[in-house]
Amino acid sequence: RKEVEQDPGPFNVPEGATVAFNCTYSNSASQSFFWYRQDCRKEPKLLMSVYSSGNEDGRFTAQLNRASQYISLLIRDSKLSDSATYLCVVTNNAGNMLTFGGGTRLMVKP
């Protein structure tokens, strides 16, 4: 079993749609959680951190369920520019090593 698992997609959605991605992780001692975004043939960049209380950044909402070892990302009112691969990221219990999921590809169509 992979340490961090994501549905690879692709998710094909029209502009304006709401889309949700899920991620599960296997290490219950994981300390911190993040979503990164990677555009085609580019490097990954931090999108947002994920907190147990849930957090929102504009159209993006992230949720963490430690009991179920589950992380989600919700994107509202999708834009063409949201097309990218979204990487779920988990740190180890020391917090110094990041483990990436395989990524979920999103394609937003006009």
Add this chain to the structure above:
Amino acid sequence: ETGVTQSPTHLIKTRGQQVTLRCSSQSGHNTVSWYQQALGQGPQFIFQYYREEENGRGNFPPRFSGLQFPNYSSELNVNALELDDSALYLCASSDALRGRGTGELFFGEGSRLTVL
């Protein structure tokens, strides 16, 4: 622009050869991590250096080795190249205290290695 630069951007090697990839970290960052990203996969952690010492290693064989220099720049060396080593190699810098991480890594654009 993250301020993290990698070289070379592309290279082609043959099986059995050795390769050295280089990374200059963002100014003020003391930690460098290296990742391997195969096509269609997420980045896989190779190792991390903090103040010139290895500070964690992923599931990669010993033929993957690294260095960090006093100016915090870093090298990744791979010996006895295999076809499966073909991938994008990403360097990421961060400003992390030993044993604690911020989670925000600043990645370079990567070195794309093809092994024939």
